[in-house]
Amino acid sequence: MTTPTTRARITEITGNVARERSDHLATEEPLEIRLTGAGGPQRRTVAITMRTPGHDFELAAGFLHGEGIAAPGAIRAIGYCTDEDVTPEARYNTVTVALDGPIPELPTLDRHFLTSSACGVCGSASLDVLRDRCVPVPEGELSLSPEVLYGLPYRLREGQGVFGKTGGLHAAGLFTGEGEPLAVREDVGRHNAVDKLVGWASLNQRLPLRDHVLMVSGRASYEIMQKALAAGIAVVCAVSAPSSLAVEVAREFGMTLVGFLREERCNVYAGRERIKV
Numbered sequence: 667m668t669t670p671t672t673r674a675r676i677t678e679i680t681g682n683v684a685r686e687r688s689d690h691l692a693t694e695e696p697l698e699i700r701l702t703g704a705g706g707p708q709r710r711t712v713a714i715t716m717r718t719p720g721h722d723f724e725l726a727a728g729f730l731h732g733e734g735i736a737a738p739g740a741i742r743a744i745g746y747c748t749d750e751d752v753t754p755e756a757r758y759n760t761v762t763v764a765l766d767g768p769i770p771e772l773p774t775l776d777r778h779f780l781t782s783s784a785c786g787v788c789g790s791a792s793l794d795v796l797r798d799r800c801v802p803v804p805e806g807e808l809s810l811s812p813e814v815l816y817g818l819p820y821r822l823r824e825g826q827g828v829f830g831k832t833g834g835l836h837a838a839g840l841f842t843g844e845g846e847p848l849a850v851r852e853d854v855g856r857h858n859a860v861d862k863l864v865g866w867a868s869l870n871q872r873l874p875l876r877d878h879v880l881m882v883s884g885r886a887s888y889e890i891m892q893k894a895l896a897a898g899i900a901v902v903c904a905v906s907a908p909s910s911l912a913v914e915v916a917r918e919f920g921m922t923l924v925g926f927l928r929e930e931r932c933n934v935y936a937g938r939e940r941i942k943v
Contacts (some may be wrong), residue, residue, distance in 0.1 A: 668693060668695055668719040668758055668759070669693060670692070670693055670718050670719055670720045670829060671691065671692065671850070672690070672691045672692075673688055673689070673690060673691075674688070674689055674690075674691050675687075675688060675689075675857055679902055682778070689899065692718055692817050692835045693718055693719055693853050694717070694718060694854045695712055695716070695717070695718075695719060695759055695919065696715070696717075696759055697714070697715050697716075697717045697719075697722060697725065697726075697759055697760070698711055698713070698714045698715075698747075698759065698760045698761070699711070699712055699713040699715070699726045699729060699730070699761055699763065699919075700712070700747060700749075700760065700762045700763065701730075701763050701765060701769050702737075702762060702764045702765065702769075703764075703765050703767065703768040703769040704742070704764075704765060704766055704767055704768060705768060708730075708768070708769055708782045709749075709762075710734065710769055712722065712788060712901055713729060713731070714859065715855070715923060716854065716872045717854065717855060717858045718835060718852065718853045718854045718855075718858070718860045719758070719759075720852075720853075721851055721862045721865070721866070721936075722746075722758075722761050723737070723744040723745075723761065723864045723865065723869070724851070724861070724862045724863075724864075724865030724869060725761075725792055725827075725861050725865055725868045726744060726761045726763050726865065727741060727763070727864075727865035727868045727869050728860070728861030728862055728863065728864035728865030728866075728868065728893070729861045729865070730768070731864055731865070731873070731897070732745060732861060732864060732892065732893040732896045732897070734799050734883055734896070735770060736763065736765060738868045738871060739766075739871070740765055740766055740767065741764070741765060741766070741868075741869070742764045742765060742766045743763075743764040744759060744761060744762070744763050744764070744869075745761070745762055745764075746758055746760065746762070747760035747761065747762045747796065748762075748797065748921070749762070753841055755824040761899060784908065787809075793911075793914065793915065793918070796892060796895060796915065796919070799896070800825075800895050800896060800919065801919075802918075802919045802920040803876060803895065803900045803919055803921050804876060804920075805875065805897070805920070805939075806860050806870045806876050806877055806900055807942075808843050808876070808877045808878075808879075808900050808901065808940055809835025809843065809940055809942050810843060810879065810922075810940060810942065811941075811942045811943055812930075812932075812941070812942075812943060813849060814843070814844065814845040815903065815924060815927060815932060815941070816927075816929070816930050816932075817846060817930075818839070818841060818879065818881045818903055819881070819905055819927055819928065820928065821841070821845065821847050821881075821937050822837055822839040822841065822847075822850060822881050822883060823837075823871045825837065825839060825847060825850030826850065826852055826883075831836055833868065834851060835850065835852040835854060835859075835861075836853060836854065836855065836856040836858075836882070836883050836884050837850060837851065837852045837859055837882070837883040838850070838851055838856065838859035838860045838862070838863050838880060838881070838882050838883070839851075839863075839878060839880070839881045839882075840863050840866075840867070840875065840878055840879070840881075841878065841879040841880075841881060842877075842878065842879070843877060843879065847878075848878070849863055849866050849867075851863050853868070856882055856884045856885075856887070856890065857887075857889040857890060857893065859882070859883075859892055860880070860882065860893045860894065861893060862887075863880070864866065864893060864896070864897045864932075867897065873897055873898065874897060875897050875898050875899045876898045876899070877900070878899055878900070878901075879899075879900075879901040879903060880901065880902045880903065881903045881927075882895050882900045882902070882904050882905070883902075883905055884904065884905065884906050885904055885905075885906040885907050885908065885909070886904035886906075886907070886908035886909065886912045886923060886925055886926075887908075887909050887911075887912055888909060888911040888912055888915060890902065890904075890912065891911075891915040891916060891921070891923070894921070895915065895919050899921070900920075900921060900922060900937075900940065901921070901923075901924070901940060902916070902921060902922070902923050902924070903924040903925075903927050903932075904923075904924065904925050904926075904927065905926070905927055905928060906925065907925050908923055908925045908935055911938060913935045914936075916935060916936035916937060917935075917936045920937065921936060921937055922934070922936060922937025922938070922939075922940040922941070923935045923936040923937060924941075
């Protein structure tokens with residue numbers, strides 16, 4: 667089974683001195699997500715994504731939920747693929763998701779999702795898609811103090827075990843309104859890290875996540891907001907900047923979006939009413 671880190675020999679140069687040493691790299695390998703339906707041998711590949719191995723079942727469940735393919739409770743089983751066309755060395759890079767019902771006939775299944783660890787799901791970035799599938803996040807009772815916000819990056823960093831070895835992974839963390847961490851996931855792709863979190867919540871019957879906060883280690887993109895909205899998350903915080911489309915999604919669907927959350931400052935781009943200042 668593939669590990670989240672890979673050892674490599676490197677040359678480290680300090681000043682005018684070079685030395686050979688071993689280093690840890692973040693592993694990046696493809697993951698193919700296959701679907702099977704009840705009542706027959708039908709099987710389809712719906713996605714091939716580049717990811718960091720680990721929490722692969724959560725990644726698959728979160729991806730399927732975010733794309734509207736498998737709602738919570740619709741998954742009967744998830745396992746690594748044992749199909750004859752999968753070689754033994756690729757077995758742990760192929761996940762089969764068994765649905766309780768037939769494979770849904772959705773337009774998104776007419777093609778394969780080819781995703782990278784950087785760009786998210788290609789061809790899916792459309793507000794029209796979200797308007798058809800998602801509803802605005804209810805106001806709820808979630809209210810955050812600046813002190814809670816300022817503590818989120820530090821608590822996220824505390825949960826990044828693989829980043830501590832490699833320095834090369836994104837992270838996504840799920841927090842309560844009091845800033846308590848519930849789960850942290852890492853991956854070479856920021857959207858994969860979010861899928862792993864949503865998959866964790868889906869497989870543990872915790873969706874929707876309306877009174878929770880999502881904290882990501884990089885920027886806030888459309889893909890991040892899309893996945894957060896599908897999970898019902900009210901507040902999304904990012905260490906770096908949001909994109910224009912991310913802000914548009916947050917404002918249209920009643921989400922709070924915080925960017926440049928570092929030390930004791932941040933920018934609020936949408937949903938200011940949930941921040942107690």
